[in-house]
Structure formats: C-alpha cells, structure tokens
Amino acid sequence: MEYPVFRTDELAENLRALAILKAGYLPLTNNAAFIGALYNYLAALAYLPLKSTLAFRLLVALFGAATPPLLYLVAKELVKLRRVGLYSSTILAFMPPHILVASHVAWSASLTPFLLLLSTYTSIRAVREGGRVNWLLTGLCVGLALQAHPSVTASYVGLLAAATYVLGPSKVKELLRGPNLTWILAGFALGYANMLAYNILVPLGSLTYALTARWTGLAGGLTLTEYLRRLSFIASEYWTMMPTGIPIISTQRLLRDPAYYVFNVLLVTTLALAATTRLGRGLLIYLASSILVLAVGTKGTMTLNPFGFAWGPHYLQQLAPFTALILGLGIDLLGKPSSRRGLLALAALAFMALWPYASMMKTVAYLSSIKATNKPLLEAVDVVKSRLNLEAPVYIEAPYVKPKRHVYMLLRELMVLEGFNVHPKPFLKEPPIKAIMRFIAEVKSEGVGVAIVGQRDAPSLKLMLRELKVNSTYLIEGPGGEPLFKLLVLVKASVR
Numbered sequence: 001m002e003y004p005v006f007r008t009d010e011l012a013e014n015l016r017a018l019a020i021l022k023a024g025y026l027p028l029t030n031n032a033a034f035i036g037a038l039y040n041y042l043a044a045l046a047y048l049p050l051k052s053t054l055a056f057r058l059l060v061a062l063f064g065a066a067t068p069p070l071l072y073l074v075a076k077e078l079v080k081l082r083r084v085g086l087y088s089s090t091i092l093a094f095m096p097p098h099i100l101v102a103s104h105v106a107w108s109a110s111l112t113p114f115l116l117l118l119s120t121y122t123s124i125r126a127v128r129e130g131g132r133v134n135w136l137l138t139g140l141c142v143g144l145a146l147q148a149h150p151s152v153t154a155s156y157v158g159l160l161a162a163a164t165y166v167l168g169p170s171k172v173k174e175l176l177r178g179p180n181l182t183w184i185l186a187g188f189a190l191g192y193a194n195m196l197a198y199n200i201l202v203p204l205g206s207l208t209y210a211l212t213a214r215w216t217g218l219a220g221g222l223t224l225t226e227y228l229r230r231l232s233f234i235a236s237e238y239w240t241m242m243p244t245g246i247p248i249i250s251t252q253r254l255l256r257d258p259a260y261y262v263f264n265v266l267l268v269t270t271l272a273l274a275a276t277t278r279l280g281r282g283l284l285i286y287l288a289s290s291i292l293v294l295a296v297g298t299k300g301t302m303t304l305n306p307f308g309f310a311w312g313p314h315y316l317q318q319l320a321p322f323t324a325l326i327l328g329l330g331i332d333l334l335g336k337p338s339s340r341r342g343l344l345a346l347a348a349l350a351f352m353a354l355w356p357y358a359s360m361m362k363t364v365a366y367l368s369s370i371k372a373t374n375k376p377l378l379e380a381v382d383v384v385k386s387r388l389n390l391e392a393p394v395y396i397e398a399p400y401v402k403p404k405r406h407v408y409m410l411l412r413e414l415m416v417l418e419g420f421n422v423h424p425k426p427f428l429k430e431p432p433i434k435a436i437m438r439f440i441a442e443v444k445s446e447g448v449g450v451a452i453v454g455q456r457d458a459p460s461l462k463l464m465l466r467e468l469k470v471n472s473t474y475l476i477e478g479p480g481g482e483p484l485f486k487l488l489v490l491v492k493a494s495v496r
Helices: 009-024 039-052 055-081 083-095 098-104 108-129 130-150 152-166 167-174 180-191 193-201 205-212 224-244 249-256 258-274 278-297 312-334 339-369 374-386 404-415 432-446 459-465
Strands: 391-395 421-423 447-453 469-478 485-491
Touching: 009 039, 039 108, 039 130, 055 083, 055 098, 055 108, 055 312, 083 152, 083 312, 083 339, 098 108, 098 152, 098 205, 098 312, 098 339, 108 152, 108 312, 108 447, 130 152, 130 180, 130 193, 130 339, 152 167, 152 249, 152 278, 167 374, 167 404, 180 193, 180 339, 193 205, 224 258, 224 278, 224 312, 224 339, 258 278, 258 312, 278 312, 312 339, 312 432, 374 404, 374 469, 374 485, 391 404, 391 432, 404 485, 421 432, 432 447, 432 459, 432 469, 432 485, 447 459
Parallel strands: 391 421, 391 447
Antiparallel strands: 447 485, 469 485
C-alpha cells in the first residue's frame, strides 16, 4: 500500500468499481473509453469482502503472483526444458518492474502481463494439440487482454512477428485460417463483448477517444523526428527500469555502483547467448517489434516523480515476462555443456534475480524514510479511522487548495474508497460554500467531524469555526518533513 505512490487515475479506476457496487452502475468501458471495464468489475468483486482500498492492490498482487508460474508453463511448452521455465519464472518473480507495477499498481493495465501470457499458453497448446476449445480460449484471452489495456496490441504484433520467424510465414498462415480463425474470432468476441457493444452504441467510440485523448501518441500528427524521440525515450526507459523498476531516477546512483556494470555485462551476455537459438532470435524480434509499435501509441512525456516516468512503467510492464524468458534461455545456454558451467549459470541466475531486487528495496527504503510514499495519506486515513465512525463527516479542502491540490485530490479519492462520508460530496458538483454548510450541519448532527485543511486561516475553516470548535489537531508531514495538511477534529460548540 505504501509504494508506488497513488495516482489519481489509479484511484479513479477503483472509484468506478465502487460506483458499480454503490450506485448499480454498469459500465462498458473504464474511465478511458479505449480501456474495457473488465478490471472495474473484478475490483468490485475484490472490494466486497474487504471494504478497503487494500482490496484493489491485493487483487493486482494476486494476478502478479500468478504470472511467474504461468511463465514457467509457457517456457516449458516452448523449450521442453523445466530448468528454463524455472530460470525464467525466478527472474520474473524478482524483477522490479513486475513487482512495482504489475503486482502493485491497482489499475487495469496491470492485468496485461498475466492475460498476455495466458493467451500465449493457450495458443501454444492450440498449435500443438489443435482443437476448437484451445483456439476459442486463445481468442477469449486476447479479447480480455486488449480490454485490460489496448497497448498490449504492441505485444501481439511482436508475437506474430516472432511466430512468423520461428515457424515460417506459410505455417502461420495455415494456422490462422479456416475453422481456427473462426474459433479465435468467436472467442475474441466473447472476451471483448462489452467493448464491441460500446463501439456499436457509440460508433467507433474507443477509436475516436484514442485519437483525441491528448496523452496518447495517436493524438495529433507524428513526424519522423517525433517518432525517433519517442523510440529513444521508451527504449532507454525499458533498459533502465530493469535494475530497480524506477526508470531514470535511480540511474545516477546505479552508475556509481560496480554491481550495475556486472549486471549489464550479464544482461548482454545472456541476450547474446539466447540469440544463438532460433527461439531466442524470435523473442528478440518480439521485443524489438513491440517497442517499435509502442513508440507509435505513446508520447513518452517526461514527468519526473518518485514513481518514475509516467509512461514507461505503464506500458512496458507487458514486456517483462518475455524478457525474463529470453534471460532464462540465455542462462541455460551459459550453463552448457559442463557441470562447472552449470554452477556459473546458477551464480548468474542468483545475481540477475537478487541484485535488482536488493537495489529496488534499497531505493524504496530510502523513499520510505523521507516519506516519499503513500505513508502520509495512509497516516491521515488511520487518524480519521481512530477518531470517527464511517457516518461522521470528513471535509477535505480539495479541489480548492493550491499549490498542493494534487495531494488533496488523492486523499479525497482515498477517503471515498475507504467508505468515509466525504465532503464535498463525490460526483456532486456544488459551490464550496454549500459543501461547507452541509458539513457543518452534519457535524452538529453527529457531534464530531474532521476538517482536513492546508492552513489554519483557510477561508473554509473560518466559516466552520463560527459554529464549531477544534477538539484536537494532527499535523501530517510529507517528504522531508514538509507539512502537507492538518487534520482538525471538530465538535459542536457549547451553547453560550
């Protein structure tokens, strides 16, 4: 719950899940119309037994934890060697991008690594065994993966390119036609049904949204210079996020660490060894093709923050499983043919798994020590929980406070997800004065409430103190001990 830091789009996706439960809302899409509502419904189910924001991150953690065993099955099917599956799944289990993003951040895109691997596994079984069920399941999983996040299209383009290289164009054409294609499309229609319905009701609504949303790479023109800028950005981010999961930000520290150079040497060596096999070359084609496509759909906007750059962790997490598979294949080749080299392979595996993990934990520990995590927000939630019941009113200054408006908006969304009676009322547009007067009336009725404000002389607090009094005050500090906001426990003033 502490790291990575919450973002408004993460919490907003879960607010939609809350609306499904509390308001009977039945969405076809997520907050962005090019993302399906699959995650929202799964999050709503997870919220039912826990009634806490923890439910959402736990849901994603379960999908993340299930991905390495699934990678083991995929690797075993492709290579027919259990040890390659063990090498690959071990690397993925300790890989910082997979831990920090795909297993922690509670939003729809975090489901893509699991669903991508699941569709790969069913497609391998379909190629090996045939049968309408396997092809139907393949189409179903592809549909679910695409509605989890359409950026996974890049991986499917890459996998198609890799399969064409490994199996040959004629074999791929043979597999993807006739009854096989019919069952794939039928499965896809099932897995993508809500999105198909939305795009019929709102003709091509998802495509229109993707072409006009300012944060996507599809909005506006794309020049060769701009494409090359994006490509260099996302490729460098992919490389630098492997050691710690926090791209670019930690690079200066890593450059002073000799172990970083050992890691890079092993990384290049294992990739080179994997490239000596046809499957390894196919997987490298997958990676290159996927990154080339991602550079079309993403802008690569540089936004430094403790989470890392905004775009890379979101879109690049889908590449982690097959990156781990390439490394697992290279480590296996490093161990051949002698037993001594087998020990070398195990040593390389241990270093490539454990050093990035340890480096990630050091970085997170440092960020935690300076409170550059969710600690301040969670602390505020704990204070309110200890002083109030869920029916008691909580007034949060956002969205009217500057310059810390973003922090207040995060806290507001978090409080709503924790089930508190938050003012101003979520999803209800009302003037600030009306929200304040409603809050004052409810404090008088309940006997107690909490106002979360940025400064003691805030205009909202002046209005409250005309009819309420402060019972106790809590100061919540952020990074570097900087005051973020005050929690004021307010009670009904005594009758004079």
